[in-house]
Amino acid sequence: MSTKLKPAxxxxxxxxxxxxxxxxxxxxxxxxxxASLQAGVKNQTAVLEWKTVCYLSYANFKIERSxxxxxxxxxxxxxxxxxxxxxxxxxxxxxxxxxxxxxxRVNAGDLDGNFFHSKIAxxxxxxxxxxxxxxPTITSSVFNLVYNATASEKLTILLIGNNGRIMQSARVNxxxxxxxxxxxxSLLGSGVYFVSVAGGRKPFTGTLIKQ
Numbered sequence: 001m002s003t004k005l006k007p008a009x010x011x012x013x014x015x016x017x018x019x020x021x022x023x024x025x026x027x028x029x030x031x032x033x034x035a036s037l038q039a040g041v042k043n044q045t046a047v048l049e050w051k052t053v054c055y056l057s058y059a060n061f062k063i064e065r066s067x068x069x070x071x072x073x074x075x076x077x078x079x080x081x082x083x084x085x086x087x088x089x090x091x092x093x094x095x096x097x098x099x100x101x102x103x104x105r106v107n108a109g110d111l112d113g114n115f116f117h118s119k120i121a122x123x124x125x126x127x128x129x130x131x132x133x134x135x136p137t138i139t140s141s142v143f144n145l146v147y148n149a150t151a152s153e154k155l156t157i158l159l160i161g162n163n164g165r166i167m168q169s170a171r172v173n174x175x176x177x178x179x180x181x182x183x184x185x186s187l188l189g190s191g192v193y194f195v196s197v198a199g200g201r202k203p204f205t206g207t208l209i210k211q
Contacts, residue, residue, distance in 0.1 A: 032059040032085070032108045034118035039104050041123050046093040050106050050118065054085035062107040062115065063091055067178075069103040069120060096125055097178070134195055134206040141186040143208055145195065149174045157181065158196040159208070167193065174200065185210055 037050040048063065060079050064072035076091060089106075096102060103122045109115035133146040145157060152175050159168035167188060172181055185193070188210050197204040 030108075030116050031055045031110055033116050034106050034108050037104070037106055037118045037121045039121035039123050041125065044094070044096065044125075046096060046102065046104065046123050046125075048091045048093070048104055048106070048121070049088060051088050052085045052108055054082055054108075056110055057082055058111060059085055060109045060111065060115070061089070062109070063093075064105050064107060065093065065097075066103040066105075067097055067101075069122070072103075072105060100125055132197060132202065132204040132206075134208065137207065138209045138211060139185065140211040142182055142184050143195075145181045145183070145197070147174050147179045147181070147197070147200070149176055149179060149200070151176050153200045155200050156198045157183075158198070159183065159185070160194040160196060162192050162194075 032052060032054040035051045035053050037048065039046060039048050041047070052059070058079055058081050061077065062074050063076040065075050066072040075093065075095075080089075093104075101122055101124055103120050105120045106118040107115040108118070131146075131148045135144055135146070137143075147155065152173065155172050155174055157170045157172060158166055161167050168183060168185070170181070170183070172179075185208075190210050193208045193210055195204075195206045195208050
């Protein structure tokens with residue numbers, strides 16, 4: 001004995017099949033996220049601009065930087081309320097590492113410490129070829145000299161007093177890439193000194209203030 005389904009039951013079965021068979025998975029939505037992130041360079045300063053989507057009363061942000069695109073370090077953090085999150089954000093990084101390519105990302109999080117990464121944005125720092133950086137320029141103990149070389153070089157680094165007398169000297173070997181040399185000046189008297197680099201492809205003289 002055969003049974004026939006009524007037209008109404010056939011229509012209901014078809015609707016269930018369509019709803020189950022063709023339903024699309026929904027995207028995971030976060031309470032706060034970075035909708036867009038752009039990075040550029042202006043006057044040797046990295047400029048980051050981003051917009052957020054926020055459903056929280058307050059959100060936390062962490063700006064991270066990397067020289068390899070894998071290992072990131074936090075360089076700035078702050079909180080903002082929902083009204084502020086509706087407006088674009090901007091951050092300037094004027095302490096760029098001596099690398100030709102620098103990566104950034106912005107982490108947006110809730111007050112419980114849950115953070116969600118943005119996409120990664122990169123800048124090209126064209127001023128880093130054989131670039132030299134002295135920091136800190138005001139110190140009571142140690143200063144560092146960062147030298148970015150395109151090839152191996154032998155350098156002579158001199159610390160010269162305001163009267164022209166050589167107070168310290170060092171011969172160092174720089175390798176291709178980023179080099180950092182540290183010097184202790186804690187025993188020197190207070191005053192203005194000059195740091196000179198010779199022997200490389202780009203001579204350099206910087207001013208150091210010893211407190």
